[in-house]
Amino acid sequence: MADVLIEAKGLRKVHAPRGGGAPTEAVAGIDFTVTAGEAFGFLGPNGAGKSTTMRMVAAVSPISGGRLSILGMDPATHGPQIRARLGSVPQDDTLDTELTVRENLLVYGRYFGLPRAVIRERAAQLLEFARLEDKADEQVEALSGGMRRRLTIARSLVNQPDILLLDEPTTGLDPQARHLLWERLFRLKQQGVTLLLTTHYMDEAEQLCDRIVVMDHGRIVAEGSPRQLITTHCTREVLELRFPADLQAQAAEKVAGIGDRLEALPDRLLVYADDGEDALAAVHRTGAEPLTALVRRAGLEDVFLTLTGRTLVD
């Protein structure tokens, strides 16, 4: 049995709105454990309670109910001790844009009470890790979004954390920047750093996570490895069909009954079937004439759709 680093039982967070009104329950009683060395993901749409959960695990937001233990400590009483061993990558970069890249690392290392010489040495390694050696003495102001994100990740490693918390690490980045970031995170994982991340991107969760919980409305609706989630909640393949907008409803009636299940999205029909080509042949036999037809493997997006009836990214 591997070491349990994070354990949550019936974890809740209630926000009291400003100026009165009914309190809202952002996290409505969730259980999860994270063990050493694993990459654990929270998947869900905006407002599902992922970031709130992350803030509680980061020991910056007090819990409203349930139990939470991080590295064997209670965040209510040992916040600074816990945070000393965490790395935190918040959703919005909190870099000081007026300081240089290197200065941001120095200041942040200083916040952990590390000696200057130690920070300077680590900063050099981290700049290399983040591929920012050439930018070391430039102001953060001049950096691209992807570079800033890499710097934020580098900064979060300055205290050599046991657990790295990443809240939406690649949101708003272009594909190239995302792939570079994934590659860096994968490298960290291989070095044995425990990763905890939130995302609303399927591919990100599939690429990086050993284990995932799917969150919706502050609750966990499913849990498992990406593969498990797909086999449990979905068919092996998906057939995507596009019809002219005015004919889609009619076509949906025709193809209903083909495969395991039919999902009608505003712009396309999804037919869940273990053999997509078979299903497509069956569609053609009904006389329906799709504009385009695509057979692909089922992914986490489909799991989410099955579980909640909604898509993740609108």
Next chain:
Amino acid sequence: MALTTDTLTARVPALREFGYWMRRYRRIWRGTVVISVANPLLFLAAMGAGLGKLVDANHSGHLSGTPYLDFLAPGLLAASAMQNGFIEGAFPVFQSSRTRGNYSAAVATSMRPTDILAGHLLFVAFRVLLSGLLFLGVVVAFGVVGPARALLAAGPVLLTGTAFAAPLMAWAVLVDRQSRLNGLYRFVVMPLYMFSGTFFPISQLPYWLQAVATCTPLYQGVALTRAAALGGAHPGATAVHACYLLAMTAAGIWVSRRSYTHRLNR
């Protein structure tokens, strides 16, 4: 040397936040020094020496023989301490807790919100004191007071600054719009600047306004600074001024500790 600052910051987390602000200040200190010297130079030359000549020529008796320049200098000094306390305690705190995000960065480390507050307040105090000392340098150059008296006045200047800054920080960390800070500056700080015995004795005010003016923190700061700079004040009254400002600073810190924790550990 490097070893001692390392061990000190390892032991006192507030110094890490202070270090952050000093690092930022390193880029702009020259400009702030020029302003801190040029401002009193212009004011004391125009109003103290220039306008003061007219005032003194009419010996109205309201200043009981004190030259106007001597009367004005400590008043202006205390008022500028308030102004610096406001400028350093309001806007940077608001930006740190909102757009710039440096408070959220710090709070994710082993820092506590109260460490962040303590370090930032320390920097505000440093800025108030530095500007005050530069101002006092100008006052000494004008021959109003000697260097020893000037050093004595540095205490009241610091206290006036923190009496404004500490309560302001408690509020600024929670404020959601910068326009609220601007409003406070325009409608509270500016009237205080004008009517707290800075430019003329409050005995010139209508009777009921005198009572109001006496109760304002800037009046207390002006009176204390003037007593330290010019001497001849009643010890009891001086103690009251000092206690008033100390109490305001302490209350400000107490409320700030709560509001920083409330805001940064939501």
